[in-house]
Amino acid sequence: MILFSLVLLLPQTDSDASVLSNEGRAAAERGLQWLAAHQLADGSWTGDVGYKLQDGYEVWQRNSEHVGVTALAGMAFLAGGHVPDRGPYGPVVARAADFILQHVQDNGYISFNETRMYSHAFATLFLAEMHGMTARRDVREALQKAVNLIVGSQNQEGGWRYQPNVADADMSVTVCQVVALRAARNIGIQVPASTIDRAVSYVKRSAVREDEPRSHWTPNPVGSFRYQPTSDSRASFALTAAGIVTLHGAGVYADEDIERGLEYLESDLRNFSHETGIAAGGHYFFYYGHYYAVQAFHMAGGRRYRNYFESVEQTLLRMQKDDGSWPNNVGPGRAFGTAVACLILQIPREYLPIFQR
Numbered sequence: 159m160i161l162f163s164l165v166l167l168l169p170q171t172d173s174d175a176s177v178l179s180n181e182g183r184a185a186a187e188r189g190l191q192w193l194a195a196h197q198l199a200d201g202s203w204t205g206d207v208g209y210k211l212q213d214g215y216e217v218w219q220r221n222s223e224h225v226g227v228t229a230l231a232g233m234a235f236l237a238g239g240h241v242p243d244r245g246p247y248g249p250v251v252a253r254a255a256d257f258i259l260q261h262v263q264d265n266g267y268i269s270f271n272e273t274r275m276y277s278h279a280f281a282t283l284f285l286a287e288m289h290g291m292t293a294r295r296d297v298r299e300a301l302q303k304a305v306n307l308i309v310g311s312q313n314q315e316g317g318w319r320y321q322p323n324v325a326d327a328d329m330s331v332t333v334c335q336v337v338a339l340r341a342a343r344n345i346g347i348q349v350p351a352s353t354i355d356r357a358v359s360y361v362k363r364s365a366v367r368e369d370e371p372r373s374h375w376t377p378n379p380v381g382s383f384r385y386q387p388t389s390d391s392r393a394s395f396a397l398t399a400a401g402i403v404t405l406h407g408a409g410v411y412a413d414e415d416i417e418r419g420l421e422y423l424e425s426d427l428r429n430f431s432h433e434t435g436i437a438a439g440g441h442y443f444f445y446y447g448h449y450y451a452v453q454a455f456h457m458a459g460g461r462r463y464r465n466y467f468e469s470v471e472q473t474l475l476r477m478q479k480d481d482g483s484w485p486n487n488v489g490p491g492r493a494f495g496t497a498v499a500c501l502i503l504q505i506p507r508e509y510l511p512i513f514q515r
Contacts, residue, residue: 177467178506185475186503188482189496190238193231194250196493200260201253202228203497205490207271209320215442215488219271225261226277227494228254229284234500236284239509241291255288259300266303267322274320275311279334282308286341287510298347305342308335309353315387316360328385329364332357333400333407333450340407341512354408361404363387364397365415379425381418395430396447398422402454411457420458423451427466431473440477442489445498452502457515467506474499 197203205227207219232254240247242255258281261270268281282304289297311318317327318335336357343349364387366378378384382393383401402419410416434444448470455466478484478499486495508514 177464177471178503179471181475182471182503185478185482186238186500189478189484189500189503190235190240190247192482193234193493193496193500194247197231197250197253198223201255201257203231203493205494207273207490209274210442213441213443213488215490221491222271223257224277224490224493225258225268225270225273226280227490227497228257229277229280230497230501231493232258232284233280233287233510234497234504236287236291237501237504237507237510237513239507242288243292251288255285255292255294255297258284259296262300262303266300266305266307268300268304275318275322275331276320276334278304278307278322279331279338282338283334283341283512286338286345286347287512289345290511301342302347305339305347305349308339309350311335312353312356316356316358326386327360329361329383329397329400329404330385330446332360333404336404336407337512344511357404358408358410360387361401361408362415364391364401365419366393367415367418379422381422383415383419394443394447395423395426396443396450399447399450399454403450403457406454406457420454420462423454424462424466427451427469431470435473435477439487440485440489440495442486442494445486445489445495445502448502449498452505453513456505456513459515470502474503 200223202223204221205224206217207222207224208215208217232251235247235251240251242248242252258268262268268278282301285297285301285304289301307322311322313325313327315327317332319327319331339349364384366380366382366384368380378393383398384391384393385397398419402416405416430447434441452470455463483492484495484499486492505513
């Protein structure tokens with residue numbers, strides 16, 4: 159049985175934190191300034207609400223208050239050490255929390271303007287990480303309801319999909335649910351161990367191994383993780399990072415699938431960053447992939463973590479705009495790109511429990 163660890167982790171040493179350069183710290187601070195200046199009065203940030211379709215992004219609510227973008231932006235401030243109602247960005251975080259809490263539905267689903275399970279998971283994670291920083295009772299009450307919705311929406315395969323309570327599942331939605339559950343469990347919210355066991359089984363079936371039949375149509379590299387656990391489902395850098403982080407979130411820290419996954423990420427790092435980041439102007443694949451890759455390498459530690467972070471930091475520094483924002487030409491928009499870039503840069507600071515070793 160896979161169980162969550164409840165060990166309290168201490169902040170990292172200065173030598174660990176030094177992977178973030180002074181230039182990276184300054185870039186993250188300029189990103190937070192941009193985010194603070196673009197928060198709406200209701201506490202939200204806007205983005206195009208939609209869904210990925212192959213390599214594109216289909217929009218059904220353009221430039222609308224966005225639960226997922228707001229949660230990620232709130233997380234970016236928390237990752238920089240800013241807490242609700244304290245310090246220069248305290249009111250920013252508090253307003254973001256107000257917006258998220260306002261949109262917790264009776265069944266626990268956190269949604270507005272037709273946002274879906276991605277956004278629900280990020281909102282749940284934001285509430286879990288903020289829980290210990292505020293005395294508000296409504297945070298814990300909302301969090302338990304949101305967790306119950308995730309647990310109840312797991313499908314028979316052990317994964318999650320874009321909407322609650324549907325038959326199929328995929329890696330990209332599954333990872334954010336498991337990370338949210340891990341954060342909630344760490345502060346004492348009830349999460350059934352069976353939910354996590356089933357998620358591990360789902361993810362392990364998605365790993366590409368040497369001894370399995372290879373699809374002619376989708377010749378995925380050994381060590382990668384697939385979108386879904388079938389031989390003809392595509393694999394990618396982003397999905398592999400998601401698979402590793404899902405296992406970490408479930409309490410699996412060292413096994414053959416994780417090691418081979420990290421090797422694959424190392425081999426494809428520069429190509430992925432250039433194609434989806436620099437060349438594509440900040441495709442959502444870039445931000446999604448590196449949001450999970452930085453967590454995967456951070457947990458691995460050592461030289462491979464330092465090498466990875468130096469690479470992604472330099473890419474982000476090249477991509478940042480003069481006004482402090484980051485581009486997101488395919489996806490929800492600049493607030494999304496800026497929030498995730500700030501999160502990636504600030505994960506080494508380990509202010510948030512979910513990002514601690």
